[in-house]
Amino acid sequence: MAARASWKGYLKLSLVSCAVALYPASTSSERVSFHNLNRATGNRLKQQMVDSETEEEVDREDRVKGFEFSKGHYVVVEDEDLEKVQIESSHTIEVDRFVPADEIDEVYLDGSHYLTPDDKVAEEAFAVIREAMEQEKVVGLARLVLSRRERIVALQPRGKGILVTTLRFASEVRDDAQYFDPISEVVIDEEMMDLASHIISRKKGHFQPETFEDRYESAVVEMLRAKQQGHEIKAPAEEKPSNVVSLMDALRRSVDGDKPAPDDAKAGKGSAKDAKPTPKASARRPAASGAKRPPAGSPKPRTPRKTASR
Numbered sequence: 001m002a003a004r005a006s007w008k009g010y011l012k013l014s015l016v017s018c019a020v021a022l023y024p025a026s027t028s029s030e031r032v033s034f035h036n037l038n039r040a041t042g043n044r045l046k047q048q049m050v051d052s053e054t055e056e057e058v059d060r061e062d063r064v065k066g067f068e069f070s071k072g073h074y075v076v077v078e079d080e081d082l083e084k085v086q087i088e089s090s091h092t093i094e095v096d097r098f099v100p101a102d103e104i105d106e107v108y109l110d111g112s113h114y115l116t117p118d119d120k121v122a123e124e125a126f127a128v129i130r131e132a133m134e135q136e137k138v139v140g141l142a143r144l145v146l147s148r149r150e151r152i153v154a155l156q157p158r159g160k161g162i163l164v165t166t167l168r169f170a171s172e173v174r175d176d177a178q179y180f181d182p183i184s185e186v187v188i189d190e191e192m193m194d195l196a197s198h199i200i201s202r203k204k205g206h207f208q209p210e211t212f213e214d215r216y217e218s219a220v221v222e223m224l225r226a227k228q229q230g231h232e233i234k235a236p237a238e239e240k241p242s243n244v245v246s247l248m249d250a251l252r253r254s255v256d257g258d259k260p261a262p263d264d265a266k267a268g269k270g271s272a273k274d275a276k277p278t279p280k281a282s283a284r285r286p287a288a289s290g291a292k293r294p295p296a297g298s299p300k301p302r303t304p305r306k307t308a309s310r
Contacts, residue, residue, distance in 0.1 A: 003027070007146060008118055009091040011162075013129050018122035020093070022144075022164060025112035032220050082148055093164075095129075095140035095155060104139065104154060107176075108167045115155065115162040130157045195251035 005021040036045040049058045066074035093115075117126040133140055133155070140155035144164075152167040223233055 005118075006113070007144070009093065011115070011126065011129060012092050012094040013140075016125050016129065017092075018125035018129075019118035020115050020122065020126065021118040023114045023116070025114050025163070032217060032224070085148075090145040093142045093144050093153065093155070095142045097141045098133070098136065098138040099141060100137070101139045101156060104167070107173055110151075110166040110168050113164040113166070114158075115164045126162075130160075130162055133157050189248070192248060192251055195248075195255055199251070199254050 003023050005023055007022040009020065009022075010017045011020045037043065038045060049063060050056065051058055065077040065079075067077060068074050117123045134157040142153050142155060144151055144153045144166075146166070152169065154165045154167055156163045156165070226233055
């Protein structure tokens with residue numbers, strides 16, 4: 001069953017506009033949820049809003065929002081006050097810039113939504129905007145008010161509709177330099193690189209989200225079934241990584257016991273007959289990090305590769 005639209009308004013490109021509806025692209029309704037109970041009686045608990053001074057319960061109609069402008073002093077904000085704070089993006093998605101999709105850093109990506117025409121009359125204008133973006137291979141950037149907050153959104157053609165991805169503001173994204181700069185540069189042995197590359201190549205596959213199972217959710221469901229049947233719940237033995245002192249030894253063991261990616265295994269690939277022999281040190285290895293590539297046709301150096309340690 002399709003979800004209800006979370007927002008309705010207009011999609012606007014210059015003087016072209018059409019009525020649209022926005023729907024959440026994901027759901028958490030399948031997750032196991034819990035209630036709070038009284039351990040002694042087994043009854044459900046109710047949450048109450050209590051006055052911090054009088055300790056009396058406050059009815060819903062008497063609750064109001066407040067902004068603390070100084071310690072213990074508040075400005076009362078009614079819902080009507082927030083309704084009056086209307087800007088254009090409250091009702092309109094106006095695309096004001098188009099950028100190549102690969103220019104949007106993944107760290108800025110937030111939630112995903114589906115955008116569709118809201119009626120038959122809007123379908124033609126919607127299709128024109130969608131197909132024009134598809135033809136130009138660009139993503140539209142716009143602003144949209146969701147949950148009384150203006151968000152930057154990226155609009156990307158997706159089938160007969162448009163994928164809308166909310167983006168974080170620059171002030172919300174932490175600079176990676178404070179985390180990555182302290183990591184030391186390490187000179188990596190050629191054979192180690194070949195072994196690691198071999199392990200990765202044997203595990204290559206395609207992104208198939210349906211093959212991933214929420215194992216924690218499944219374990220919780222099994223635990224609940226066991227408790228319903230009165231069985232004792234026992235924690236599984238904790239698995240710890242093997243204590244391999246030598247990184248080279250760990251890589252070699254991994255090569256000996258590596259497995260193909262799940263989709264390759266289903267296709268009948270990755271059998272013992274197809275397994276490649278353990279690679280040896282290659283003479284074709286890029287130079288240290290930051291070094292320029294040699295011109296085409298020139299001999300490839302065997303300089304050990306530098307990268308960040310883990």
